[in-house]
Amino acid sequence: MHKVAITGIGIVSCLGCDPETVGAALRAGRSGIVVDEERRRRGFRSPLTGVIRDFDPARVLSKKQRKTMPDFAVQAYAAARDALAMAGLGGDDIANDRTGLIFGCDSTCIAAIEQVELLRERGETMLIGSGQVFRSMNSTVTMNLNTLLRTRGACWTLSSACSSGGHAVGQAADLIAFGRQDRVICGGAQEINWESMCSFDGLGAFSTRVDAPAAASRPFDARRDGLVPSGGAAALVLERYDLAAARGAEILGEVAGYGFSSDGEHISVPSRDGLRRAMAMALDNAAMTPAEIDYLCAHATSTPAGDTAETQNILAVFGDKTPLVSSLKAMTGHELWMSGAAQVVYTTIMARQGFIARNLNFGEPDEWSARLRIVTETINRPPTTALCNSAGFGGTNASLVLRFPR
Structure with missing residues (x-):
C-alpha cells in the first residue's frame, strides 16, 4: 500500500477563487451568502444562495473550448489548473496512463433546460447546437477536463448526492494506494444557478432568514432553520507520496484514510449509525484511533434533523471527548455535490495558513451539539490530523482522514 500525498489544491467558491482569498475569508469568518432577487421574483420560498464573484469564464478558456462546458465545468477546470500549478506539474507530466481524473457531480440541470428552450425557440433539433449534448451529461466535468488536460488514466464522474x-477524493486515494495510478486530479463541482434549486426549494429545506443572509446558515445552532444552497468547484492533486517526494514537490498533506457506508434506511433522513460506520472505517484505514484526531470538519448543513444525526454519529465514535468541530457551511452554505472535496481543500488551506476556522453563527447549542467541542472563535494553530465528513440523499456517507506536516 502506498501513502497518498496532497500536492496541489484549487478552489472556486463563494469565499473566493484562490486559496489565499479563501483562507482570509475562513480566518475572518466572512460569509459568501446573499439574497438573490431573481429567486424572489421566481417564487422561491428562500432566495438565499452562495454567490461566486470575480470569476470570468472567458478569462479561463476560449469561447470554442467552453462550447461543451457549463459554467461549473469551467470552474472545475480553473480549480484543477490551479491545483496542478501548485503541484508543479505540467502538461507532459500528466499526459500518460498513470494519471487519472475523478470528480464528484450529480447533476447538470441548466444545460438540459437550455437545450429544451433552444428547441422551442428554433423549432428544429438540428439548430440546437452540437455542444449541448456534452454540457447536459453528468460526466461533463471529467469528459471536458480529460480532453483539455490530456490525461490518459482513470476518467469518470462519481454521483452520490452530497x-x-x-467519495471522489477517497476513490482517487484508493487508486493510488493500491498502485493503479501514480497521481489523480480529483474534486467536485456544483452548479449555482436558480434553475437547479427549484425542486429543492420546494422541499422546505432552505433557511428563510432573509433579513440576515450572513447569519442564515447556522450549523449545530439551536435556532437553525435550514440550509443555504451554494456551489462552485474544488480540486486536488493527489500523488503517490514517494514519487512526489522524489521529484521535490511540496507535500501539503496526506489522505491517510477513507471510509464509506450507506444507511440502508430512509431516502432523505440520515440515520444514527451510517456516518459512524464511515468514520470508523476511515480511522481503521488510517490505522489511527479517535483520540488522534484533533479537528473534525463536519458535514452539518444547518438542518435540524441532519445536524442532530451527525452529532449522534460523532458521539458514537468519539464519546464525550470529541475533537474540535466546525462546519464551514456556516460561511459557504451547502456546496452540495462539491462539498466533500471542498472540505478537504478548506482544511488543507487552514493547515497551510496556520489556523482552524470557527463555526460561524453558533450561539446557542441544542441538547446534542452541547456535547461537541464546537469552535466558536478562530484558533491560531493548524490542524495536524483531521477527519472530514460528507453525507447525501439516499443515505450515502464518506469520511476522509487527513494528516498534515507538523
Whole structure:
C-alpha cells in the first residue's frame, strides 16, 4: 500500500477563487451568502444562495473550448489548473496512463433546460447546437477536463448526492494506494444557478432568514432553520507520496484514510449509525484511533434533523471527548455535490495558513451539539490530523482522514 500525498489544491467558491482569498475569508469568518432577487421574483420560498464573484469564464478558456462546458465545468477546470500549478506539474507530466481524473457531480440541470428552450425557440433539433449534448451529461466535468488536460488514466464522474466530492477524493486515494495510478486530479463541482434549486426549494429545506443572509446558515445552532444552497468547484492533486517526494514537490498533506457506508434506511433522513460506520472505517484505514484526531470538519448543513444525526454519529465514535468541530457551511452554505472535496481543500488551506476556522453563527447549542467541542472563535494553530465528513440523499456517507506536516 502506498501513502497518498496532497500536492496541489484549487478552489472556486463563494469565499473566493484562490486559496489565499479563501483562507482570509475562513480566518475572518466572512460569509459568501446573499439574497438573490431573481429567486424572489421566481417564487422561491428562500432566495438565499452562495454567490461566486470575480470569476470570468472567458478569462479561463476560449469561447470554442467552453462550447461543451457549463459554467461549473469551467470552474472545475480553473480549480484543477490551479491545483496542478501548485503541484508543479505540467502538461507532459500528466499526459500518460498513470494519471487519472475523478470528480464528484450529480447533476447538470441548466444545460438540459437550455437545450429544451433552444428547441422551442428554433423549432428544429438540428439548430440546437452540437455542444449541448456534452454540457447536459453528468460526466461533463471529467469528459471536458480529460480532453483539455490530456490525461490518459482513470476518467469518470462519481454521483452520490452530497457525498459525491468526498467519495471522489477517497476513490482517487484508493487508486493510488493500491498502485493503479501514480497521481489523480480529483474534486467536485456544483452548479449555482436558480434553475437547479427549484425542486429543492420546494422541499422546505432552505433557511428563510432573509433579513440576515450572513447569519442564515447556522450549523449545530439551536435556532437553525435550514440550509443555504451554494456551489462552485474544488480540486486536488493527489500523488503517490514517494514519487512526489522524489521529484521535490511540496507535500501539503496526506489522505491517510477513507471510509464509506450507506444507511440502508430512509431516502432523505440520515440515520444514527451510517456516518459512524464511515468514520470508523476511515480511522481503521488510517490505522489511527479517535483520540488522534484533533479537528473534525463536519458535514452539518444547518438542518435540524441532519445536524442532530451527525452529532449522534460523532458521539458514537468519539464519546464525550470529541475533537474540535466546525462546519464551514456556516460561511459557504451547502456546496452540495462539491462539498466533500471542498472540505478537504478548506482544511488543507487552514493547515497551510496556520489556523482552524470557527463555526460561524453558533450561539446557542441544542441538547446534542452541547456535547461537541464546537469552535466558536478562530484558533491560531493548524490542524495536524483531521477527519472530514460528507453525507447525501439516499443515505450515502464518506469520511476522509487527513494528516498534515507538523
